Structures are given as C-alpha cells and as structure tokens.
Amino acid sequence: MAPSLLHPPSQLSPAAALQLSQQAPSVLQNSPSTINSSPLAALLPSSETPDLWIKYENLLLSCLRTGDDHAAHQCLERLVARFGNENVRVMALKGLVKEADSQNNGDLEKVLKEYDQILSDNNTNIPITKRRIALLRSMGRLSDAASSLVHLLGFSPTDAEAWSELADIYLVQGMYQQAIYAMEEVLVLAPNAWNAHSSFANTPCDDQVHARLGEMQYMAATAPGAASGTYEKSMVEALKRFSRSIELCDDYLRGYYGLKLVTKKLLKDAAKPAKDSEEIDFSLPDSKTIERLNELATVKLSEIIRRNTAQERGWRGYDKLEVAAARELLAEEASAAASIER
Amino acid sequence: MTWISKTITVLGGILLAHACYSAQEHSSLQSFRAAAASLTSSSTLTATTLPVDIAIETIVATFIIVLGLVSGTRPLRPIQWRVWAGKLEREGAEGFVDNEGEVNKDYVGNPFKNLEMRPGFVDVRRQRREFAEWVKGGGEK
Numbered sequence: 243m244a245p246s247l248l249h250p251p252s253q254l255s256p257a258a259a260l261q262l263s264q265q266a267p268s269v270l271q272n273s274p275s276t277i278n279s280s281p282l283a284a285l286l287p288s289s290e291t292p293d294l295w296i297k298y299e300n301l302l303l304s305c306l307r308t309g310d311d312h313a314a315h316q317c318l319e320r321l322v323a324r325f326g327n328e329n330v331r332v333m334a335l336k337g338l339v340k341e342a343d344s345q346n347n348g349d350l351e352k353v354l355k356e357y358d359q360i361l362s363d364n365n366t367n368i369p370i371t372k373r374r375i376a377l378l379r380s381m382g383r384l385s386d387a388a389s390s391l392v393h394l395l396g397f398s399p400t401d402a403e404a405w406s407e408l409a410d411i412y413l414v415q416g417m418y419q420q421a422i423y424a425m426e427e428v429l430v431l432a433p434n435a436w437n438a439h440s441s442f443a444n445t446p447c448d449d450q451v452h453a454r455l456g457e458m459q460y461m462a463a464t465a466p467g468a469a470s471g472t473y474e475k476s477m478v479e480a481l482k483r484f485s486r487s488i489e490l491c492d493d494y495l496r497g498y499y500g501l502k503l504v505t506k507k508l509l510k511d512a513a514k515p516a517k518d519s520e521e522i523d524f525s526l527p528d529s530k531t532i533e534r535l536n537e538l539a540t541v542k543l544s545e546i547i548r549r550n551t552a553q554e555r556g557w558r559g560y561d562k563l564e565v566a567a568a569r570e571l572l573a574e575e576a577s578a579a580a581s582i583e584r
Numbered sequence: 585m586t587w588i589s590k591t592i593t594v595l596g597g598i599l600l601a602h603a604c605y606s607a608q609e610h611s612s613l614q615s616f617r618a619a620a621a622s623l624t625s626s627s628t629l630t631a632t633t634l635p636v637d638i639a640i641e642t643i644v645a646t647f648i649i650v651l652g653l654v655s656g657t658r659p660l661r662p663i664q665w666r667v668w669a670g671k672l673e674r675e676g677a678e679g680f681v682d683n684e685g686e687v688n689k690d691y692v693g694n695p696f697k698n699l700e701m702r703p704g705f706v707d708v709r710r711q712r713r714e715f716a717e718w719v720k721g722g723g724e725k
Contacts, residue, residue: 249692250703256718303703307711334704342708372704380707406699428699435696436669492670559676 247297251304262304266313269301295321302335306342314339333360334369341377350381368398375407384415402431406438436491477511478526480504485535495564498542502571505536540575543568589656596648603641607634669694 247269251262273294298317305314318339325332340353357374360367371394378387391408395401409424428438481504487497509532526532547569549557662668671679672694680691 246687248689250698250701256715259715303706303708306708307715309712309715338706338708342712369704376705376707379705380709403698403702403704407702407705410702432696432699434665435699437694437696438699490666490669491673492666493674494670495673556675556679558678559672559674 247300248293249300251300251307254304259304259307262301263308263310263313266301266305266310266317269297270313270316295324299335302339306339311343314342330367330369333367334373337370337373337377341373341380347381350377353377354381366397368394368401372404379411384411387411388415400431402428402435405431434490436487436494436497477504477508481508481527481532481535493542493546495543495546495560495568498539498546499564499568499571501535502539502543502568505532505539506575508532509536540572543572547572586656589652591652592655593649593652596645596650596652599641599645599648603638603645606638606641610634610638 247262247265251259254262298321302314302317302321305311305317318335321332321335327333327336337353337357340356341350344350344353354374354377357370357377360370361374365371371390375387375390375394378384378390388408388411391404391411395404395408398404405424405427409421409428412418412421412424425438429435432438480500484497484500484504488494488501491497508526509529527535546557546560547565550560550565662671677687677691677693680688
C-alpha cells in the first residue's frame with residue numbers, strides 16, 4: 243500500500259520515502275503554485291484545502307530526506323508565499339532546509355546563530371526552540387540540548403513530545419533514572435499511550451541489560467548495596483509496564499516481546515537465592531504468576547508470528563523487523579530448551 | 585456483500601411503491617363508487633377503510649428496506665480502547681478501509697506515534713546520511 247502524503251513521513255522506510263519524494267513533480271505540477279490568501283478570495287470556491295499544506299510539508303520532509311533539494315525548495319517557497327516569513331511553523335521548516343543544505347560545521351554554527359537571533363526576538367517560539375535543540379543534538383552537544391530542553395519544558399510543561407525527546411537524550415547518555423522520570427511525565431500527559439508504556443518499560447529493561455554489561459558502573463559504584471535492589475525494582479516495574487501496555491492494546495507485539503524478555507530473565511534469576519528481600523519495599527509476583535505470564539507471551543507471540551507470516555487477512559499490520567525479532571527470541575529459547583534436554 | 589443489500593433495498597422499495605399505488609387506486613375507486621352511489625340513490629356513505637393486505641404490504645416493505653440498509657453498512661468500529669488499539673496494531677491501514685477500498689481519511693495509525701517519531705525534533709542531517717547509505721547499499725527493502 244502506498245504511503246499517504248497526509249501523514250508525517252519520519253518513520254517510513256527509505257524505500258517508502260523515496261516513493262513519496264518521487265511523487266513530488268506530479269504533486270507540484272497538479273496544484274497551483276500560488277494561492278490567493280486575501281479574505282475576499284476565501285468567499286470564492288478555490289482549490290485551497292488544509293490537506294494541501296500538510297501535503298507540502300510532508301513532501302518537503304521526504305524530499306529533504308532523499309536529497310531532492312530542488313523540490314524541497316519549491317515546497318518551501320509555496321509555503322512561504324502562503325503563510326509569510328513570520329509564521330513559526332514556516333520558520334522551523336526554513337531552518338530545517340538550511341540545516342539540510344549546510345555542508346560543514348561552520349554552516350551549522352551559522353544556522354544555530356540564526357535560531358538564537360530568532361529566539362532573542364521572541365523566546366516563546368516553540369518550533370524554533372525545538373529545531374535548535376534538535377540541531378544541538380545532531381551536532382553532538384547532548385548536554386546543551388538537554389539543558390535547553392529542560393528550559394523549554396520549564397515554560398511548556400505539557401509538551402509530551404518534548405518530554406519524550408528528553409527521555410531519549412538521557413537514555414543515549416546512559417542517565418537511566420532521569421530518562422525514566424521524563425518518560426513518567428509523558429505517561430502523566432498521555433496515560434493511554436500504549437507505546438509509551440512499552441518504551442517506558444524498555445527503559446528500565448535496557449537499564450538492567452546495560453547494568454549487566456557494566457555500563458551502569460556509576461550507579462553501582464555510588465550505591466553498591468542498593469545495586470541488587472534497584473535491579474529487581476526495575477524488573478518489577480518493567481513487568482508492570484509491559485503488562486499495562488498489553489492491557490491497553492490487544493495483540494501488541496512490542497508489549498508481548500518485552501513481557502517475554504522480562505519474565506524469561508526473572509525466571510532465570512529465580513534460580514539464584516534472593517538476598518535481603520525483606521528490606522526492599524516492592525513485591526515481585528510469585529514465580530507461578532511469572533511463569534504463566536511467560537507462557538502467555540510465548541503463545542501470543544507465536545500466534546502473531548504464525549498469522550503474520552501466513553499473511554492472514556487482518557494480521558498484516560505488523561512491522562517486519564519487529565516480527566523477525568520476536569521470531570528470533572522464540573527460536574533462541576527453543577534452542578536453549580533443546581540443549582538443556584540433551 | 586453490497587449487491588445483496590442493494591437488491592434487498594430495491595425489492596423493499598418496489599413493494600413500498602406497489603403498496604402506495606394500491607392505496608391510491610383503492611381510494612380513487614372508493615370515491616368513484618361513492619359518487620356513483622349518490623347519483624343513483626341517496627344512501628348514506630359507507631365508511632371505507634384500507635384493505636388489510638395493503639397495510640401489511642406497507643409494513644413488510646418498510647422492514648425489508650430497513651433490513652437492506654442495515655445489512656449494507658460498514659462493520660462498526662470497536663469502541664473499547666484495547667480492541668481498537670489492537671486492531672490498529674494488527675491490521676494497520678488495512679483495517680480502516682471503506683466500501684470502495686480506500687483508506688479512511690481520518691485514519692492516522694497509532695495516535696501516539698509522535699511520542700516516538702517526534703517530528704518537531706527531526707534530525708534531518710542524520711536522515712539524509714542514512715538515506716544516502718541505503719542508496720549506496722543497493723537500496724534493498
């Protein structure tokens with residue numbers, strides 16, 4: 243199914259993005275290059291629809307991604323002609339095009355200075371603030387980006403997107419506790435977001451995986467006694483979050499995948515003797531519950547994989563990579579079980 | 585499925601039209617007979633009611649039309665959050681097509697996708713790099 247121009251294109255595969263940007267000439271040709279924006283013209287029937295501008299914006303983004311700068315500039319010109327240079331959204335798009343055009347760090351610094359200039363005139367310009375943060379992150383200045391984001395959230399605390407970005411920035415820096423905090427804020431703003439529950443759950447899970455790999459040495463070093471406690475606490479939290487995401491969304495592949503991962507790990511750890519468990523103020527569900535959850539996840543995952551692979555009607559919406567990852571996880575366990583039996 | 589519902593609706597319409605025509609014919613016949621009766625003799629006008637078969641036909645026709653229309657509607661959207669969300673995840677855009685096979689205009693996929701995509705913070709330079717690498721790598725899916 244061809245991707246629609248009416249939806250933001252950032253998550254599309256390269257092939258789909260290419261397909262979209264190849265539509266550019268026909269879209270640009272089939273719509274009028276200028277649209278009269280005077281109030282009188284609004285009385286007459288015209289070809290202007292809100293969809294048109296969303297199309298231009300998404301086309302601009304796909305063209306920038308695929309390197310079709312000519313079409314991108316054309317889209318931008320039309321948007322500027324309609325909405326003017328002072329529109330905040332158009333300003334952000336202009337900045338985006340400049341970022342894409344810049345060849346070296348000097349150009350990027352210039353763009354950054356322009357953003358600073360715009361913000362000194364109007365420091366509540368949120369799209370430009372976001373662009374500036376994204377540019378800082380893209381230039382590798384993560385701590386600057388994080389502090390700017392915290393500042394943005396200071397005056398716009400209900401922006402779930404910004405909280406989510408903050409969580410991501412903290413996560414790549416390995417600051418798991420801060421990332422978890424930011425993700426919790428996202429959940430406060432969007433409590434029904436099943437993917438947020440899932441990615442929130444991923445955070446402590448990653449946390450533990452990385453802790454195992456020694457990437458959380460700081461935490462372990464500052465709190466050697468609490469290390470095992472935080473580990474179990476995060477696992478319990480992860481278990482809860484994955485369960486919640488499944489509760490919010492039937493047959494949610496990522497939720498079941500995470501549930502499988504966590505229960506598998508917990509069952510493996512259960513063999514080890516637990517120490518000081520009475521000091522910790524959380525309760526791990528008993529091993530029977532965990533085993534049942536594990537079984538449920540296995541059953542559901544294999545059902546999803548089977549029906550998706552058979553391309554059954556109504557089961558084709560899953561991401562191919564996610565299905566492949568789930569298959570790998572199950573195969574891994576199957577081979578482990580076979581080796582134990584032998 | 586649609587042609588069945590359309591046939592049923594048309595059939596009901598024909599029945600209804602027939603019932604209306606019968607009623608009209610019946611009333612004109614009655615008025616003609618009343619006029620003829622008043623010419624020949626001065627007997628009192630008998631109160632005439634619609635024959636019961638016409639009334640039954642009208643009611644049956646109405647039910648058949650309603651049946652046809654109801655059977656022709658799209659399957660209802662789920663109203664439970666988790667069922668709806670599960671449908672989104674499981675079927676993608678495919679689950680939200682109308683009778684013509686077009687994806688509904690208001691279909692947006694997972695409404696919380698923005699929390700992961702974050703279009704306001706898009707890193708266009710990295711996207712360009714990745715796309716260039718994809719093209720260099722032969723452009724497989």
